[in-house]
């Protein structure tokens with residue numbers, strides 16, 4: 106034994122082959138002389154460094170490369186360096202320690218920047234877990250469906266889509282699939298799908314989730330080692346009888362899996378996580394999800410990436426950041442642009458027929474950089490004129506030319522500009538509803554699904570400059586239409602396209618619900634209230650007809666400054682006028698109208714609304730701005746209601762946007778009323794209305810938006826409020842009787858207003874959870890009364 110030790114222990118042998126010099130001698134020598142030796146070595150090192158520095162020859166350290174080095178790398182080399190060289194992990198056994206082989210792993214880059222080889226086929230792997238075999242059966246059926254469609258997909262996309270594979274999570278080694286993408290014999294790009302039932306007991310699901318978590322946190326492995334997958338999506342099964350909602354654990358593991366996969370793939374969520382109740386709607390929900398998956402696979406096969414909005418293939422759209430400023434719809438106005446000053450330079454257009462000529466003219470000439478004076482079209486008065494027309498064909502400008510600062514400002518704020526004067530934008534409630542975080546007040550009050558609602562305007566221009574406009578930047582203002590007029594077909598197609606494009610961009614956003622996403626791909630409502638004045642657009646009636654032909658409801662908000670257009674307006678589902686003040690002075694201060702006869706126009710609009718009240722659902726919208734239009738104005742508003750007799754009065758606290766427009770107008774947070782202040786006002790208004798013998802009552806509320814609805818008792822049947830709309834009936838009436846047809850708002854009154862939306866119950870959508878900006882759940886607390894003075 107001693108012999109073996111001597112042979113194997115280097116400390117016991119001869120030193121580096123020099124006979125006679127023992128290792129012990131060297132150690133002793135070292136101990137005797139180590140201090141002078143170390144000092145000498147240090148002096149030598151310092152001297153060498155000083156010498157090199159003085160000669161200016163200090164080379165960058167190889168261990169710590171300088172940043173500038175990396176910038177000199179060619180683009181190509183950069184791309185190559187970004188390829189993930191993921192280490193394979195082997196285990197010495199099921200319980201043995203993990204060992205990593207392989208090189209340095211770099212952060213993955215977005216897929217669109219990585220070369221995608223279209224000659225490589227695409228393959229789908231379906232993973233499932235199942236304890237009581239239901240999911241297993243579904244997975245196998247789904248495999249058969251996907252296998253059948255693979256051939257069709259290959260044919261449609263011109264890309265080889267291989268037969269999919271299915272894997273029971275209990276049978277596979279996770280290392281083979283989830284540390285890096287699985288090996289494919291055909292060298293295929295892979296797409297992962299998961300069908301996962303949730304279990305609050307220990308199952309293979311827990312092992313998988315733990316594995317994914319460990320992989321993500323393992324410092325030796327890239328945090329996103331599955332980034333080279335084409336995409337992934339999860340469908341969860343649960344049981345609503347035992348776990349009624351997500352807060353109680355419904356489908357909780359599917360959501361968790363979705364989160365880990367998002368991290369491991371660098372957010373390659375190809376489709377929102379779907380959820381199905383095994384005792385309820387699971388077939389329907391699964392079919393919807395599967396349909397969406399089919400479309401995504403086709404897209405990815407064609408293009409090699411997931412498409413816009415999904416990280417890894419386009420710009421990620423995370424809506425949280427936008428939520429702060431992007432508040433609600435409503436007629437919103439911009440700071441006046443230079444165009445506002447272009448007055449009096451040209452003749453008025455005498456009749457609407459001239460618009461066609463304007464359009465033709467503009468089509469033939471470059472309009473954007475024209476120096477000629479624009480044509481003023483007074484759309485505030487209709488009718489044939491006897492005035493002689495000049496013969497000179499004018500050059501007409503575009504309202505929002507592509508190269509204008511207005512265009513840049515609006516697109517930066519998220520608007521898609523359609524043609525030259527229309528816009529579409531996804532409102533924050535649409536995003537919120539897609540994520541199950543609540544819908545806008547129109548869901549509570551009228552049954553509008555926010556995720557199926559398109560917010561648009563055919564006229565970005567307006568004739569007011571309201572102080573509470575929450576869109577910042579510049580936009581055209583004016584009392585006359587003096588721009589090119591785009592045809593309604595073009596606007597209609599353009600706004601739909603812009604809306605759907607933005608909806609699709611939300612596909613990869615965390616928390617988007619599969620069923621809502623699928624529903625969102627069918628617009629059902631249109632809020633014509635984005636910015637500008639929709640009835641300013643000369644072809645508004647044709648545009649409305651197009652919406653209605655596709656059974657899209659119309660909520661049109663106008664600013665009560667265009668009586669002629671209001672009178673000529675055909676059927677809309679709900680017609681609003683903004684009532685921003687109760688008297689002339691207040692209106693001037695708050696709306697800052699451009700028309701000199703603004704008060705007369707305003708009053709005429711109320712009279713028109715009164716006439717229309719048995720044809721249209723008419724609404725007064727009051728926006729309360731503390732210090733401007735609230736105090737002591739209840740009586741004034743009651744008089745306006747008496748004049749217009751609208752079906753509904755919507756009262757809403759202003760939302761402060763902090764723009765220059767608002768601060769220039771002296772607006773600050775202190776002008777935003779508390780909900781209890783809005784409640785106090787509404788109570789006061791209701792009382793005044795009752796005192797005048799007007800039969801209105803407080804019907805519903807959406808406390809989250811500081812919004813309360815007063816309704817005419819025409820909409821109270823047997824003591825129950827019916828503020829919701831029967832949209833199908835509206836279209837039936839319209840199709841049967843035409844846009845001038847004879848019917849009343851009561852004819853398309855919907856079911857009773859749901860209990861939760863009634864005044865006193867808050868109006869929170871019970872399907873959804875309220876969350877704060879970080880996604881944490883928050884309680885719905887409604888304060889309807891002024892807090893006691895000592896609580897301030």
Ligand SMILES: Cc1cc2nc3c(=O)[nH]c(=O)nc-3n(C[C@H](O)[C@H](O)[C@H](O)COP(=O)(O)O)c2cc1C
Nearest residue numbers: 235236237238239240302303305343344355356383
């Ligand atoms: C013990 C047990 C625990 C469960 N826990 C949950 C749960 O936490 N959340 C949920 O949504 N469903 C839960 N479920 C319901 C199952 O997810 C559901 O029945 C599923 O369809 C089972 O799929 P399988 O037959 O493929 O195993 C549970 C079911 C059982 C039997």
Ligand code: SF4
Nearest residue numbers: 434532545555558560
């Ligand atoms: S009505 Fe439509 S556009 Fe307006 S806030 Fe609601 S969801 Fe948004």
